[in-house]
Amino acid sequence: MQHLLASVFPILVFSFLVSPFSLAADVLWRYGTDRYGRESLIESVELPPEEEAVSFLSRHLGYENPRIKVLAETTILAATPTGGEVPVFGFHKLGMEPRFALEPKRFRTLIRLIQSKGWYLMSDTDFAQGDFTSVPSGKKPLVMGSDDASSGTAIYLTRGPSRTGRVRRIFGTPRWDPNCMVAILERFAPRENNRINFTFYISFDAIPFRQLDGAKNPGFPYPNIPLVREKITYLDAHFRLGIHSLSHQKAADMGQEAFSQDVLAAWNLMNHYAGGRAETVQTMAYPYGIVDGVPDGEELASWFEELERPLAGGFDFDDQWASPNHQPRGPYAISRLGVDNSNWERARKILEGKVPTAVAQRTILWTTTRKRLPPSRKSLGIHRNDDLWVLVKED
Numbered sequence: 001m002q003h004l005l006a007s008v009f010p011i012l013v014f015s016f017l018v019s020p021f022s023l024a025a026d027v028l029w030r031y032g033t034d035r036y037g038r039e040s041l042i043e044s045v046e047l048p049p050e051e052e053a054v055s056f057l058s059r060h061l062g063y064e065n066p067r068i069k070v071l072a073e074t075t076i077l078a079a080t081p082t083g084g085e086v087p088v089f090g091f092h093k094l095g096m097e098p099r100f101a102l103e104p105k106r107f108r109t110l111i112r113l114i115q116s117k118g119w120y121l122m123s124d125t126d127f128a129q130g131d132f133t134s135v136p137s138g139k140k141p142l143v144m145g146s147d148d149a150s151s152g153t154a155i156y157l158t159r160g161p162s163r164t165g166r167v168r169r170i171f172g173t174p175r176w177d178p179n180c181m182v183a184i185l186e187r188f189a190p191r192e193n194n195r196i197n198f199t200f201y202i203s204f205d206a207i208p209f210r211q212l213d214g215a216k217n218p219g220f221p222y223p224n225i226p227l228v229r230e231k232i233t234y235l236d237a238h239f240r241l242g243i244h245s246l247s248h249q250k251a252a253d254m255g256q257e258a259f260s261q262d263v264l265a266a267w268n269l270m271n272h273y274a275g276g277r278a279e280t281v282q283t284m285a286y287p288y289g290i291v292d293g294v295p296d297g298e299e300l301a302s303w304f305e306e307l308e309r310p311l312a313g314g315f316d317f318d319d320q321w322a323s324p325n326h327q328p329r330g331p332y333a334i335s336r337l338g339v340d341n342s343n344w345e346r347a348r349k350i351l352e353g354k355v356p357t358a359v360a361q362r363t364i365l366w367t368t369t370r371k372r373l374p375p376s377r378k379s380l381g382i383h384r385n386d387d388l389w390v391l392v393k394e395d
């Protein structure tokens with residue numbers, strides 16, 4: 001008898017707890033406006049007792065493998081955009097030459113279009129990881145970066161020649177040249193959590209950023225230059241950094257072993273310059289892009305398996321559009337469109353919205369213990385076009 005009670009008792013308790021008749025179920029409400037235009041909870045779905053709210057909601061909404069980001073007040077569900085591609089722009093330097101340089105005023109024109117034409121400048125890392133949770137619904141994902149740490153990128157005003165002259169400082173703080181990428185981006189580009197999602201992919205085949213501030217030129221691979229330390233630390237805090245290899249040679253010419261060692265050496269040097277660890281480094285751009293003789297997909301990913309930290313992805317320079325799900329070549333071979341004076345009109349037309357591109361869609365879930373309207377979208381930090389749902393959890 002005792003044995004029988006012991007085995008039946010837990011089943012009785014369990015069935016009591018999950019019974020739909022003994023406890024009201026949690027309910028998901030869609031937030032919107034009623035027919036009088038008043039904000040209200042307009043559509044409800046009861047959460048089956050054995051279901052977890054986020055996965056149930058993503059199925060209910062028809063999201064396939066959504067990315068989920070849990071924040072303090074909300075949970076974000078984001079689908080990978082379908083039916084369009086993403087422009088990933090690769091710049092090199094600012095200047096007047098037709099190839100690889102872009103006039104500062106043209107760079108300014110492009111950057112000003114980001115906010116005015118409904119783009120969202122997402123990080124190259126989020127894009128490589130297929131994470132669109134930061135991109136508000138209705139916004140068009142856009143990725144940008146610059147290779148080589150060349151002239152016109154992160155340049156301070158100097159007394160005398162830019163390369164060898166002393167940097168001008170006010171109470172110790174240097175001033176950016178207003179016609180360099182950093183200054184133009186800081187003036188016109190949107191920020192995400194106080195950071196501008198523009199990646200500087202640094203190589204060490206020349207003085208990074210081409211300024212010495214009076215220091216002696218140490219020669220390849222250019223370690224221990226105080227001004228380079230100052231710039232890399234600044235960019236790591238305010239922008240994003242990526243690897244562009246140490247020696248800037250073609251991956252195909254070097255082969256797997258030498259190339260991955262070269263990437264690792266560049267990463268170590270960036271850490272050295274960041275004073276320990278360059279926090280934002282998670283991606284790389286291939287010197288000259290991925291050319292014949294370099295694999296893609298899984299095989300290319302395996303090139304970087306022995307790095308101390310995994311890379312989230314790698315960027316090509318093939319002048320192609322990128323697909324949001326990295327088909328067909330995978331996240332280590334993401335296509336980029338080059339932008340320079342010879343072709344910049346194409347970039348302008350894209351940013352002016354004259355070419356259809358991918359559009360983001362995400363849903364925000366806010367949880368409460370009684371049925372009520374959510375706080376304002378502004379206080380939740382979400383966009384007016386984001387789909388908003390309220391989970392009313394029974395105590």
Ligand SMILES: [Zn+2]
Nearest residue numbers: 147148287288
């Ligand atoms: Zn390069």
